[in-house]
C-alpha cells in the first residue's frame with residue numbers, strides 16, 4: 101500500500117495539504133473510513149434501496165455497452181463496498197478491488213464472499229497504485245474522482261496501469277447544479293416536515309442542513325477540465341456525458357414503489373437521455389460518465 105494512504109486513515113489530517121470545512125481534499129479518507137467501519141460493525145450487507153438498485157442496473161447496462169466484454173481484467177479504484185464490481189464479476193470479469201480504507205476492503209470482501217464471487221483485494225492509494233505499468237484491460241471508478249483537488253495526478257496514475265488499448269471508465273459526481281440538487285431540496289423538505297411533525301424542528305433543520313454540506317470534499321471542476329486531464333494522461337476517444345435524468349428521493353415505501361415503477365416504465369426515455377451527450381444532458385444529469393482508451397504510447 102502506498103505510504104501516503106497509510107498515514108491518512110482514521111482521524112488524521114493529510115500533511116501539508118490543508119482542510120476545507122467539509123473534508124479532506126485528497127479523497128476524504130477519514131470520512132469514508134468511518135462510514136465503512138460502521139457498515140463493517142453492523143454486519144449487515146450494505147444493500148441498495150430500490151432506487152439505488154435501479155440506478156445501478158442502468159449503470160451496469162451502460163457499462164456492458166461501453167466496456168470490452170468479459171473475460172477481461174478489471175481494476176476498481178476506490179471500490180468501497182464494490183456493488184457494481186460484484187455485478188461485473190458475476191458476468192466473468194476478473195476483478196481487482198482497491199481502496200485506501202481498510203474497512204472498505206473488508207466490506208467489499210464480505211460482499212463478494214457472501215455471493216460466492218472471487219476477486220483480488222488490495223489496500224492501496226490511487227496516487228501511487230501498487231501495480232506495474234500496462235496491467236489491466238479495464239479500469240473503473242465510481243464516485244471517486246470528485247473527491248480530489250489534484251485530480252489530474254489521480255487520472256494519470258490510473259491510466260498508467262491500464263494496458264495499451266485498454267479502457268478507462270469513471271462515474272463522476274462533482275459539486276454542481278443537477279437534477280439531484282432539485283432532489284436534495286425535496287429531501288430537505290421531507291426531513292423538516294418529518295421531524296417537525298415529531299415535535300423536533302431543530303433536528304429537522306440539522307438533518308436538512310447536512311444534505312447541503314456533506315462531510316466529504318467534492319470538487320466543482322467543469323466537464324471540460326476532466327476531459328483535458330484524461331487527454332493529458334494519454335486517453336483517446338474520450339467521451340464525457342451526463343447521465344440519469346431523475347433524482348434519488350427520500351420517500352416512504354408506499355410512494356417509492358410507484359416512483360420506481362414509473363422510472364422503469366420510462367426506461368427508454370431515460371436511455372435516450374443518457375445517450376444524448378447534449379449540453380442539456382450534461383447540465384441536468386445527476387452525474388457524468390467518462391471513458392476513453394489508452395494509447396499504445398502516450399501522445400506528446
Ligand SMILES: C[S@@+](CC[C@H](N)C(=O)[O-])C[C@H]1O[C@@H](n2cnc3c(N)ncnc32)[C@H](O)[C@@H]1O
Pocket residue numbers: 105126127128129132133177178179180181182183198199200201204224225226227241242243244247
Ligand atoms: C464515494 S466512495 C465510492 C465507493 C464505491 N466506488 C461506490 O460507488 O459505492 C469513495 C471511495 O474512495 C476511497 N478513496 C478515497 N481516497 C482514496 C485514495 N486516495 N486511494 C484509494 N481509495 C480512496 C474511499 O475510501 C471510498 O471508499
